[in-house]
Amino acid sequence: MASDESLPTLKILMIGPSGAGKSALLIRYCDDQFDSESSTATIGVDFKMKKLSVHGKAYRLNLLDTAGQERFRTLSNSYYRGAHGVILVYDISNRESFQAMERWFEEAESNAMPGAIRYLVGSKLDKTNSRTVQTEEGQRLADVHGCGFCEVSSKTRENVRKPFVEIVDSIVRDPKLLSASSRRGGTVNVGAGAGEGWGTGCPC
């Protein structure tokens, strides 16, 4: 584990409307689990760690979920601090979720650090029968914003690794973005080993 700690850490956020499948994608990708019964809003998914190698180099992904704060669009700007990448998720069987993406792009634009990589994902690819958003529409929206795009199914596992591999690939190609490491020099590690009391180490 000690070697994992020393890997470069990339912070990647999931955003998008409630019920778009953000947590399902995260849990399928990280834990290879899928709960078809779960249609309830997210409680308890904070963040996930995942090791990923791109071009033979390993990275530690720190993947953050919205914790339900997307429901009334109350994600805090502190959520976006230091994020290298933002994955925007909509549901291909829910047109409204696709129409909401423009506002999510705007929010990412105004809150994420300049140059952060964005990636658009259409989820629930298994629901092709009830599809209301065509692949071409998703691709067109991604092209407008100059970002990557794919459709995934967390249920069937189809493409679930793709968004993560591709966004990490884009991040690591940008040395400037990569150097904006999430934990920078000069910060203190609060809570690591309580300081010794004063009796012994008198400052005077």
Added chain:
Amino acid sequence: MDEIAPEYDVVVLGTGLTECVLSGVLSVKGKKVLHIDRNDHYGGEAASVNIEALFKKYGNYNKGEEPWKKYGRVNDWNIDLVPKLLMSSGELTNILVSTDVTRYLEFRQVAGSYVQQYSGAKAAVAKVPSDAGEALRSSLMGIFEKRRMKSFIEWIGTFNEEDSASHKGLNINTCTMKDVYDKFGLETGTRDFIGHAMALYQTDDYLTEKGRAPEAIERIRLYGNSVSRYGKSPYIYPLYGLGELPQGFARLSAIYGGTYMLNTNIDEIIYEGSKAVGIKATMQDRGGEEPMKFTTKAKKILADPSYFPGKVQVTGHVLKAICILNHPLAGTDNSDSCQLIIPQSQVGRNHDIYIAVVSSAHSVCPKGYYIAIVSTIAETTANHHLELAPGFERLGKIEEKFMGPPIPLYEPLESGVNDNIFISKSYDATSHFETTTDDVKDIYRRAEGHELVVEGLREGTNLVGDDN
């Protein structure tokens, strides 16, 4: 509508730090929380704002001008509205650690803690010693006084309120802090910097009030423990400003199921008899959608004072000026951040003047700028600028100064037990968050009927996703 439950255990109004800590803690403990703010952003009075928002808040520019444009990217600024720092061994730090909210935040040390001696042309700024070497070089004390100080500090380290053998023959619960200083033969100047720059008292009342010695000793010890945690100064500060703190606790609450609504006005508090039992509210501005009206029941309501103006009283006024500088403070070794305390006795006042400085090192402004907040408790009803003048003298050239009318400090008239409405206090004039966490614990006790235990807050709670 189905997104809002018909009933919550707790409805919290206002997303200041006090409210967000409580919301986070209550959610962790399994309470169903609805957290509302009338503003479109988190933090209330404890928010950090960008420079455009600051100009607009204070309105100190002519119509048609956009003075913020010369200060670079507007969003590179995170300017605190409340001038406070965290004691690195303080209770807020303990709560941050025990709730793992430290995951969402990064902290940096404040580079130094300084104190002013004398005033006017003779005014000198000296570092409050943080270790033996600094104490020996300090201009604050002469050589014999340094020895007396050393034995005083050693005694503080070994003092145990329960053990009368450690009380130096004093009846510690009835004597005054003056008696304690007398015992060590400390000079007036030394008492001044111990009491004001270490124990962080803003007035001299603590000196002569009987029975306050243990509290003073505890405060000096907190200062010492905080300094020894990371060295340099007793303070740490979150990158991007204090406004990150309430947001971090809001995320904690959300992870444990707390529901957040901003931009939402409270239209009515629903009462049954004398007890509040619910709210009617309207969520505004939903990106072109109609405002959403809703009603929900609440077993309890927690709120900041602004939501219940009829249930609070004013206990004092704080004077505050936010100043933008393009240089560090003179006499602070070019520190990227510091606290400078001007003890009241040095400038003929009854309350200390505080200056808190942070800079680009804390990601609160672009490189080359410094944000200095000068504050004190108002002693006059006019001449507020004059009251802060000794502070302004320390700043040198000021690029921009934002100073509004005196800020009233509120506290609730009642405990909340009778009406189910538990109201917090305003952020006071102290330089740290210790009184804020006292208020958090007090509200928790009033609302929940038992003490808040900070240690191990998240132990035994189950999360779907975890750090592994």
